[in-house]
Each structure stands twice: as C-alpha cells, then as structure tokens.
Amino acid sequence: MVDSVRSCWLMLGILVLSGCKVTAGTEDDYYGGDGHYVHGHFYDARDTGAYFPDTAWGLKRDAAACIDETLYFETANERVRVYGSPAYSETTFRVTAAEMDNRIDHVLSKLRMSWHDFVAERSAHASYPDQLIACLSPRVSSTELSSASLAAVAVAPYHSAWPYDSGKIFTHHLAHYAQENLSRSVADHTLLPLWFAEGQARIIAGEPVAAPYQHYDYDPLWDATASQAGTASYRYEHYALAYRYLKRANGTLAMTLLLDLVQYMDWTGDYVGQIVTGESLAFVEAFNAMDLVDHRGQYLSFARFRADYHELLEASY
Ligand SMILES: [Zn+2]
Numbered sequence: 001m002v003d004s005v006r007s008c009w010l011m012l013g014i015l016v017l018s019g020c021k022v023t024a025g026t027e028d029d030y031y032g033g034d035g036h037y038v039h040g041h042f043y044d045a046r047d048t049g050a051y052f053p054d055t056a057w058g059l060k061r062d063a064a065a066c067i068d069e070t071l072y073f074e075t076a077n078e079r080v081r082v083y084g085s086p087a088y089s090e091t092t093f094r095v096t097a098a099e100m101d102n103r104i105d106h107v108l109s110k111l112r113m114s115w116h117d118f119v120a121e122r123s124a125h126a127s128y129p130d131q132l133i134a135c136l137s138p139r140v141s142s143t144e145l146s147s148a149s150l151a152a153v154a155v156a157p158y159h160s161a162w163p164y165d166s167g168k169i170f171t172h173h174l175a176h177y178a179q180e181n182l183s184r185s186v187a188d189h190t191l192l193p194l195w196f197a198e199g200q201a202r203i204i205a206g207e208p209v210a211a212p213y214q215h216y217d218y219d220p221l222w223d224a225t226a227s228q229a230g231t232a233s234y235r236y237e238h239y240a241l242a243y244r245y246l247k248r249a250n251g252t253l254a255m256t257l258l259l260d261l262v263q264y265m266d267w268t269g270d271y272v273g274q275i276v277t278g279e280s281l282a283f284v285e286a287f288n289a290m291d292l293v294d295h296r297g298q299y300l301s302f303a304r305f306r307a308d309y310h311e312l313l314e315a316s317y
Helices: 002-010 090-110 115-121 166-183 194-205 212-217 235-250 252-268 281-289 302-307 309-315
Strands: 040-044 071-075 080-083 132-136 146-148 153-155
Touching (some): 040 090, 080 090, 090 115, 090 132, 090 153, 090 166, 146 166, 153 166, 166 252, 194 235, 235 252, 235 309, 252 281, 281 302, 302 309
Parallel strands (some): 080 132, 132 153
Antiparallel strands (some): 040 071, 071 080, 146 153
16 A cells, blocks of 8 residues: 555656556555554643643634643644644544654645645744644534644544544645645635635545546636535645646646735735635735646636636636
C-alpha cells in the first residue's frame, strides 16, 4: 500500500486528474494497534496555560464546543493538540492526533508547501501559529466526521463510529483548514467562493470530478456562496471541474499563490466586501492580479472565466 501511495504521488498531476483513488485514507488497519498511534502526552491547560483558542472570528460553531475544555493530547513533536471532554476515550484523542499529524503534510504537499512554509504563511492572527489545533466536538456527527475553521478542526468524538472513508474526509477538511489559514488575514469569514474552496478540497482529497463533457450540466461559478448553491449533490463534482480547469492551465503553485494573494488583499484593508455576484472583492482582485491564463495561455480575468466558462470548458478537451 505504501508503494502504491508513493507511486501515485510521483505521478501527481496526471493520476489525480484521471481519477487516481489512492489517498492517505486507505490504511484501514490504522486503528488496529498501538504501533500506529503517535507518541504524545495528555495535559491540562490549567497547568500549562495552553487554553483552547476562544477567538470567535476563527471558530465556527462545531469547533467552539471546546472553548471550556482544558484536557488536551499533544503529539511528541508538539505539532498537534487535540482538546476534548475527559468523557471521550484516550484512543480517540490519540487517533485524532495521528490523523491530523499525518494528513496535514499530505494536504500541504498538494499545495506545494511544507509545514514550515505553512507556519510562515498562515494568518498572523492564528492563536498557536506553529500548531494544528483540533477539537473533539459533540456537535459533529460521526457521518460528517469533521469540519474545519481557521483556528481549529472539529472532529466527531467517537472514533469507533467513524466512517470507512474517514481518511478522505479528514483530508478534505484539512484542505479547508489550510485554505482558511492561507487566504484570510483579518476577515472573520471565508473570502473564497464556494466553488473554489470545495473544488480545491475535492481535488486535494482525490474525490470524484465531473467529466469535462458534462460541463453543461451545471454552472459551478454561479455558486459564490452557500446561499446561492442549489441542492444537487453532483454540483461538488462540477466545483472540482471548474477548479481543475484553472489548476491545469496555471499550475498548482499558482493556486497556492492565489490563496496567499487573497490574504494580502485582506491584509491591506482596501478590498472589503463583495462584488455584485457574491464573490469577495479580495478574491476577485487577487484573481485578476495573478495574471492567470486560460488553457490557450491567454489572460483570464475573473469576469471572463465566469462569463465564458462553458465555452472555455468545451474547447479544453
Ligand atoms: Zn468541503
């Protein structure tokens, strides 16, 4: 399994795009024995002073469940901390820490970043800039498994009930965690259009993408926010299709630099609010300033991408 994962990685950019299903989520014996657990220790924030971040701007409701919890497990490398009620099993703390510690590197490598890069580039307002904080949250169902906000990742608190494809779901939500940290500076809400955030997370997690010839079935770029989105579940595959078009034409690194430039636009304080179609001004300004191109190498403004999406997709395969 390790070899197939590695060979898949080496062909990243080809295999991921053509539906390679090998992701970090395939080690199903992961919870089987002590040997798979990360090393670490339990602490109490009342002793260490390392309280769960209570910055409301960086936490969604799910992760805010840990604000009053003082018990946490910290990995021996001091990179991951998992907070939660002492009512949850020690094993759940440990496997959650292991999942976070393993998969964040996976996610960052798909953004062409190291952990060190991430620490340097993430929001300066993150409470613990050189750590990944997780919360065992009763507000997350075992089916949902996980949800991300800038300050912490929320995780369902009973590991024995986690779904079979938990690895892929963790990877997806860690992608959202990375996006939020890399694209926000001071904003208290996401600055990324829904289609971009979900499309990128799906590509990073190796989830299904709509076939290019099906592009007429949906208008992904019209879904700038959740309130604009329809209910069709297949829309996520179209978000991934739209994101992948941009990524193929411009390269993965350009997508990471775009996140960084959105954060810069936020930091300047000059691009507050949304444009009329719902996208944040920071995102649109960054997109246009990146000198992104279409599949023919011609300059692609955000307005043209949105207006000519189907023409571009039609001509690209
Ligand atoms: Zn998502």
